[in-house]
Amino acid sequence: MNRWIKFTIIHFIFAVFTTTLYADVGGTVFRDVPVNGTALNTYGVKQSNEPGVEGVTVTAYYNSTSSSTTTDVNGAWSIATSGDVRVEFSAWPIYLNESPDGGGNIAVQFVSDGDTGVDFALHEPSDYSNTAEPYYILGRQQTGTATNNSNPGVEAVHYADSNLSSDFCNEAGDQGIGPVPTVSAEVKDVGSSWGQAFQKDKQRLFLAAALRRHTGLTSVGAGRVSVLDYSAGVGSVTNSYIDLQDVTPANGGTDIDLGTVCRDTSCKDDAGNTGIAADYVLPDNVSDPSVDLDAYGKVGKMSFGDIDFDQTSNTLWLVNLYQKGIISVDASGDLSNLSTATKQYLIEDMTNAPSCTNGELRPWALTIHNARGYLGAVCDESEVADGVNDGNKTSSDSRALVLSFDLSDPTTGFTVELDIDLSYKNGDSESFYSWKTWSDDYNRVDTTHWFSEYNQAILGDIEFDENNVMYMAFINRYTMQASFQNYHPVSGNTDADENILSIADLLRACHESNSTYSLEGTGTCTDSNHDGYFLYDRGGDGTKDYSGGALALLKGSNQLLHLTTDPSRTGANTNDDGSKYLSTAGVNTLSTINGGVDNWYSIMYTNPQDGDDCDSGKSHSGYNAKGSSLGDIELITAPTPVEIGNRVWIDANNDGVQSPDESGISGVDIELYSADGATLIATVETDANGYYIFSNNPDGTDTTSAKYNLTSLQPNVAYIVKLPNADGASKQSE
Incomplete structure (x- = not known):
């Protein structure tokens, strides 16, 4: 040629x-x-x-x-x-x-x-995603030590699964008819956890430790991040971990510290502790109650909050609650050299970090969207004395904040995307729906109802859809400070009658033409289809504001997966008898078009009082009834x-x-x-x-x-x- x-x-x-x-x-x-x-x-x-x-x-x-x-x-x-x-x-x-x-x-x-x-x-x-119905992962929490607990700790659920898992019976004693989830790891493998992040190209899930009272961490402690390999499918998962405690960040600064909690006899005599072993030691048996005294005031203040993964840079991002830091880990390799792969950015040292009046900044939520990180935090108003506000309700000093930052250089600081006054619920006809100031004082807890309550806001999760609409799910801190049929956080207490209600909010914000966000009820974000809000967040018993604090969204699906108590379609698209679904935990699939319930799935029945022969020997003990029995939601999708x-x-x-x-x-x-x-x-x-x-x-x-x-x-x-x-x-x- x-x-x-x-x-x-x-x-x-x-x-x-x-x-x-x-x-x-x-x-x-x-x-x-x-x-x-x-x-x-x-x-x-x-x-x-x-x-x-x-x-x-x-x-x-x-x-x-x-x-x-x-x-x-x-x-x-x-x-x-x-x-x-x-x-x-x-x-x-x-x-x-x-x-x-x-x-x-x-x-x-x-x-x-x-x-x-x-x-x-x-x-x-x-x-x-190469499928419209991927699997999603849920972490299941159970009280007691994690040692030798072979019950499910991480499970895979198919996106379209519906109804109560047939492993359990409902409140009425009827056998569940829903598919049984696939077990990915046992409790002893992962311990108490919350944040999840999925690395698509290596098909591995990162699952971060989280402190809950009465619920044990693994022996690795507060710095453990479990690594679950899903490359062979959801039914054939291998489990390893990394430990970020005491890692020296590659960008300088003090070693990473996730905090500690006293849960054995070796620390009972430490300064400030009671000297009574039973106040601190967790039982191995999930049916046995505990005091877990040291954990009560440390919930939301140590170990990890939320985590997420940047697929573009192959970087894992985590929130350090103890040092109030944002951690990045280069996960492109085999994770064997954490000292060179890990960096930490202290939030309060970053440019434009918010200041809080009468309290501290408490971070938790973290998501990656359009090459920026989005951090969710609250100003906790914890320095306000008992009784100053009506029933310790929040004032305008309690705020929920969404802060964005540049993933390539977090030191350039924050942009405030949303600033929400948390006193918005103070006018509710039922006072127990209101947010309260953060407190480590059990004496503030209201025990006049059939349940005890002291609702403290944690901004738990943030998701965005393809039109840049933002969804925010809150955690009620008290649901992690107490657990069903456990002892009160009082030295020597033997009243195993803790009972809680997971009251927390699910909010929406719309992206405006000037690239700002308007909280629902303002700007162009005016739809209010359910109880004055866009998204339906009632449980099967009719109780409103039943957010578990976790979300997941498959772009284009017009749906939002929402962790909730008593999931069902009651009050939305069917006439189901919601009482059948009391004391269950799982996911409502909400429509992002009208806010209603498109689907629901309960992974388990959680009331240990109501064991039934039809449960085939499944133990209900150790689950937190209407509290925090599950963790974050994460989709498993192809690269x-x-x-x-x-x-x-x-x-x-x-x-x-x-x-x-x-x-x-x-x-x-x-x-x-x-x-x-x-x-x-x-x-x-x-x-x-x-x-x-x-x-x-x-x-x-x-x-x-x-x-x-x-x-x-x-x-x-x-x-x-x-x-x-x-x-x-x-x-x-x-």
Whole structure:
């Protein structure tokens, strides 16, 4: 051949279409989401629920000149041109990548005359799912030490599962009819936990320790982060852990400290302690009550709060409650060298850290969204003396805050996204619904009802949907300070009659055109479908504000998974008798369209008083009835497919740039090798237009020019592409 054959290799295919153009061209740059309701979307093809991406640069090259524009708020663009046009997309947001689609979605396009459908798809790696019904993970908590407790500690639930697990009976004594969850780990493997984060490319779940009174940590202590490997599926999980206690951060500062709690005889005589072993020691038997005196005032103040994972940088992020720090761990490797992989940023040292009046800042929630971290915290108003406020209700000094920060450099400080006055509930006709100031004094607890209550706000979880609507779930701190049928936090107490009600809120905030957020009831966020709020958060017994403090959301599903007490559809879409679902714990699937209940699943019955023969010997003991029996919710989804491919074409003018009039070459053999060139992974042959692709997508269909399900093809790994049958200077030797 007397002409050069050229090719390029990129992560996603740049397909080329050649024709003549004599009119304006235009299209839409949009953000792919995995599903549209219950239907799986096709990546690279715009669906009705996929939002446009604003501010992307589009450049058209034609007749030896060029013109540029940027996409509008809806992702639309249009450029006046003439002749054949090369269109290039660039400068999209750093948190978005080109969407995989097997060949059609390309950042460089040659378009037809007057083509107004020149679209370009982007996606956020954490959004991707190859199913509309993934599994989600729940951590189950049980009182007593974690030692030798072989009951389920972590379980996988299928997204569509409904009703009460058939492992249990309901309040009326009827056998549950729901599927039984798959056990991923036992209590002894993980201990008391809360925050969960999933690393998609390695298919492993991080599960962080959390302090609950009466519920034991593992022997590793408050710094344990369990690592569960799901690469072989939810039914075949291996378990390991890392310990962040005493790790020296790579960015300097004091060693990481997650705090300690006295739970054995060795510390009973420490300064300030009573000297009575029974005040501190946890029993091995889950049916035996305990005092657990030291833990009462340390709940929400030590170990970890929430955690999340940044799929783009392969970084695990955690909230250190004891030092009030944000921890990052580079998880791209095997986690064997924590001293170089770990950094910590002390919240109160960061620029624009909020100050609190009459109290302290208490962080917990953490989520990653659009290349920023979002930290949820409250000003606890803990310095207000007993009785100063009406029934110790909060004043305007108690606030819930959502603070965002730059993941690439948290030292640049916080942006305050929301500042919520927590006294908003003080006018409720039932005083026990109101938030109270934080306190470690048990004497403030109201025991005049059938349950005891002292509701203290923890902002537990934050989620965003594809339209940047923010959802916030609160934890009631008292549900972690007390547990059903346990002793009071008083030295020597033997009254095993603790009983609690998990009163906490579920809120929504809308993203405004000026990039600020408006709390529901303000701005454009005015829908109030349920008890004055958008989202339904009543339990099966009719009690409102039943938030367990955890959320999960599959983008495009129009649904929000919400941890709750007594999940059921009562009062929403059916006439179910909600009393059958008293003292159960699980998830309500809420509609983000109307706030109602689309589905519900109870993972267990939690009342140890009401064991029934139909429970097949399942123990109810050690579960926290209407308190905190479960932890965070985390979806288990596949990583974005890796694609290697491009086009082989005749470079007629020998400039190395694909021009509209330069055609592709069919029938060219393309070989993919490992980085060392020693292992041939796959071979394809270019199609009629010169295109080829290699992919690890298990759902693709092989053709002569495309090979899928190449399991050895992994992200962030180098490979070699060879053209063994090319002639001339392009020929590559074997």
